[in-house]
Amino acid sequence: xxxxxxxxxxLAHCDAxxxxxxxxxxxxxxxxxxxxxSGPVAFRAMEKMGATRVFxxxxxxxxxxxFMPAKDVKSAELQGRLxxxxxxxxxxxxxxxxGGIEHTLLCEEGWIVPGAVIAGGxxxxxxxxxxxxxxxxxxxxxxxxCLALGSFxxxxxxxxxxxxxxxxxxxxxxxxxxxxxxxEIGVGGGTNAVLEFVGPGAEALSVDERLAVANMAxxxxxxxxxxxxxxxxxxxxxxxxxxxxxxERSDPDAIFRQRLELDLSVLEPLVAVPHLPGNVKxxxxxxxxxxxxVYIGNCANGTMTDLRQAASILRGRHVHPRxxxxxxxxxxxxxxxxxxxxxxxxxxxxxxxxxxxxxxxxFGGSNGILAPGENAVTxxxxxxxxxxxxxxxxxxxxxxxxxxxxxxxxxxxxxxxxT
Amino acid sequence: xxxxxxxxxxxxxxxxxxxxxxxxAYLNIEDPxxxxxxxxxxxxxxxRGRVVDGTILVVGSNFGIGSxxxxxxxxxxxxxxRGVVGRSFARIFYRNCVNLGLAIVACPAAAxxxxxGSRIAIDATGTVEVDSVAFDAPRSSALVLELxxxxxxxxxxxxxxxxxxxx
Numbered sequence: 001x002x003x004x005x006x007x008x009x010x011l012a013h014c015d016a017x018x019x020x021x022x023x024x025x026x027x028x029x030x031x032x033x034x035x036x037x038s039g040p041v042a043f044r045a046m047e048k049m050g051a052t053r054v055f056x057x058x059x060x061x062x063x064x065x066x067f068m069p070a071k072d073v074k075s076a077e078l079q080g081r082l083x084x085x086x087x088x089x090x091x092x093x094x095x096x097x098x099g100g101i102e103h104t105l106l107c108e109e110g111w112i113v114p115g116a117v118i119a120g121g122x123x124x125x126x127x128x129x130x131x132x133x134x135x136x137x138x139x140x141x142x143x144x145x146c147l148a149l150g151s152f153x154x155x156x157x158x159x160x161x162x163x164x165x166x167x168x169x170x171x172x173x174x175x176x177x178x179x180x181x182x183x184e185i186g187v188g189g190g191t192n193a194v195l196e197f198v199g200p201g202a203e204a205l206s207v208d209e210r211l212a213v214a215n216m217a218x219x220x221x222x223x224x225x226x227x228x229x230x231x232x233x234x235x236x237x238x239x240x241x242x243x244x245x246x247x248e249r250s251d252p253d254a255i256f257r258q259r260l261e262l263d264l265s266v267l268e269p270l271v272a273v274p275h276l277p278g279n280v281k282x283x284x285x286x287x288x289x290x291x292x293x294v295y296i297g298n299c300a301n302g303t304m305t306d307l308r309q310a311a312s313i314l315r316g317r318h319v320h321p322r323x324x325x326x327x328x329x330x331x332x333x334x335x336x337x338x339x340x341x342x343x344x345x346x347x348x349x350x351x352x353x354x355x356x357x358x359x360x361x362x363f364g365g366s367n368g369i370l371a372p373g374e375n376a377v378t379x380x381x382x383x384x385x386x387x388x389x390x391x392x393x394x395x396x397x398x399x400x401x402x403x404x405x406x407x408x409x410x411x412x413x414x415x416x417x418x419t
Numbered sequence: 420x421x422x423x424x425x426x427x428x429x430x431x432x433x434x435x436x437x438x439x440x441x442x443x444a445y446l447n448i449e450d451p452x453x454x455x456x457x458x459x460x461x462x463x464x465x466x467r468g469r470v471v472d473g474t475i476l477v478v479g480s481n482f483g484i485g486s487x488x489x490x491x492x493x494x495x496x497x498x499x500x501r502g503v504v505g506r507s508f509a510r511i512f513y514r515n516c517v518n519l520g521l522a523i524v525a526c527p528a529a530a531x532x533x534x535x536g537s538r539i540a541i542d543a544t545g546t547v548e549v550d551s552v553a554f555d556a557p558r559s560s561a562l563v564l565e566l567x568x569x570x571x572x573x574x575x576x577x578x579x580x581x582x583x584x585x586x
Contacts, residue, residue, distance in 0.1 A: 037488070038487065050580055122487055138511065139511060141518040141573060142514065144576070149579060153514075153563075187481065187484055188509070191481065191510060223510060364438070365444065385436075385438070386460075389444075
C-alpha cells in the first residue's frame with residue numbers, strides 16, 4: 001500500500017497494522033520536550049495521574065527559554081521547578097546560559113533525526129520537520145501523559161504536498177516560502193493535515209531555511225511541516241545525531257489531500273501584516289509603514305543564516321534614530337559563532353541591542369515589549385493582536401533582510417533600496 | 420461526561436487565537452482560578468463579566484489557533500465554562516479541551532443557530548441541542564469518547580498506569 005512520509009513515520013511508531021488519514025492511533029514518542037511554561041503545568045497533571053517517574057529519562061528534554069532569564073519572581077520559581085524536577089527525574093535540562101531557544105537547540109544538539117516522533121509542549125515543535133521528523137505541538141496534559149506513558153493519541157493527518165520549483169532570488173528566503181504558502185491556503189487551510197515540501201526548490205533550501213519553513217506550518221493550522229531528509233540533512237547530522245536514523249519519502253502513488261506548486265524564482269520578499277500570519281503581502285504592497293522596533297530572532301529565524309543576512313545590511317550602517325533594534329541569536333552556540341565572526345559587534349556598532357538567547361518578546365514575555373500604537377518588523381512567527389505586548393501594537397512578520405532594512409530605514413522597505 | 424448543559428455566550432468572529440484569549444505575559448501563572456482573571460484579555464475583557472457557572476461558549480471557524488498553551492482551556496474551566504460549540508477548531512486547542520474534560524464539539528449548524536442565552540446541551544455521542552432543537556454533530560472517535568467517559572486524559576492515564584501496576 002502506498003503511504004505518505006508522515007503515514008510511514010506514524011506506522012513505525014504505533015501498533016496498528018496500517019494507517020489511513022482520520023485513524024486515531026497511539027503514537028510512541030522518541031523525544032518528549034517541554035519548557036518553563038508548559039513543563040510545570042505538565043508536572044502537576046502528571047502528579048494527578050499518579051505517575052512518579054517518566055517513561056524513559058533518556059528521551060526527555062526540558063528547556064528553560066520562555067521567561068529566561070527570569071523576568072520576575074514567578075518566572076524564577078517556574079525555572080527552579082523545571083530544573084529540580086529534571087534533576088529528580090534524571091532527564092536532560094538546558095538552563096540559563098547552557099542552551100537557548102528549544103527548537104533550534106534540540107536540532108543543534110542532535111536530539112532530532114529523520115523519522116523520529118517528537119512530542120513537544122510548544123506549538124512550534126513542528127520545526128523538527130526540517131530534518132524529516134514528525135514533531136508536533138501538544139498541550140501540557142498531553143505532555144504529562146507522554147512523560148508517563150511515552151505515547152500520545154493522534155489522528156493520522158492528510159498530507160498537502162507543496163512542490164517547490166526554481167531558486168529563490170535576492171533577498172528571498174525560507175521565510176518567504178512559508179509566508180507564501182500560508183497566504184495561499186490561509187490560517188486554517190492546513191488543518192488536519194501536514195505540509196510536505198518537496199521538489200528541486202526544497203532541496204535547494206539550506207537546513208536553516210527549512211527550519212524557518214517548517215516552523216510556521218502550525219500557522220496554517222497544520223500538525224507539522226516536513227521535508228524528506230536528504231544529503232544536506234545527513235551532513236548537518238554528522239557528529240550530531242544521538243540516534244541512528246534512515247530517510248523515507250512519500251510513495252509516488254500516495255494519496256495527497258492537495259498538491260500545490262510554488263515557483264521560488266518569482267517570489268518577492270513578503271510580510272504578514274497585522275493581525276494574522278495569513279495576511280500576506282509583498283513588502284512593496286505593505287509599505288511604507290513607520291517602524292518603532294525591529295526584532296531579529298526566535299525559533300524560526302535566529303540562525304547564523306539569519307544573522308549573516310541581517311549583518312550584511314547593518315554592517316557599516318546605523319539603526320534609524322526613531323527605531324530600536326533587538327537581535328536574539330537562538331542558541332548559545334549561535335551566539336558564540338556570531339561573536340567569533342564579528343557579527344554581534346557589527347550589530348552593536350550599528351546601534352542594535354544584542355540579547356542572550358530567549359523566547360523573550362516573540363510571545364510578549366519580556367525583552368522588548370511593544371507600546372500602544374507601535375509597529376514592529378520581526379522575524380518571528382506570530383503577529384496576533386497583542387502577541388508582543390499592547391493589543392494596539394502592530395507586528396509585521398518578515399525575513400531577516402527585510403527586518404534589518406526596516407531597522408536602517410525606520411520603515412518597512414524592500415531591502416534592495418538600502419544603499 | 421456524556422451530556423453537558425448550559426447557557427450560550429457567543430464569541431464573535433473566526434480565527435480567534437490563543438494569544439488574545441490568554442496573553443503570553445500571564446503564562447507564568449499556574450492556578451486556574453488566577454488564570455481566569457485574564458481570560459479574553461486581548462480580545463474583549465468584558466466577556467469575562469458575562470461568563471457564569473455553566474456557560475457554553477459558541478464560537479466561529481478555526482477557533483483557538485496558535486499556541487499550545489493549556490492556560491486557555493484551564494482559564495475557561497476556572498471561570499465556570501463547561502463546553503465549547505463551534506463551526507471548527509484549531510487542532511491543539513481542540514485536543515487540550517478533550518484532554519481536560521471540557522466538552523467541545525464542531526457543529527456549524529448549532530453554532531449558527533445559537534444566540535446569547537440559548538440553552539445548549541452537548542451530547543458527546545453526536546448531538547447538540549440549541550433551545551431544544553437537535554443538530555447532528557460528527558461522532559467523535561472511539562478514543563476521544565473513551566477520554567470523555569473517563570473525565571479526561573488525566574483520569575484515562577491514571578487508569579492505564581494503575582492497570583499496568585496490577586499486571
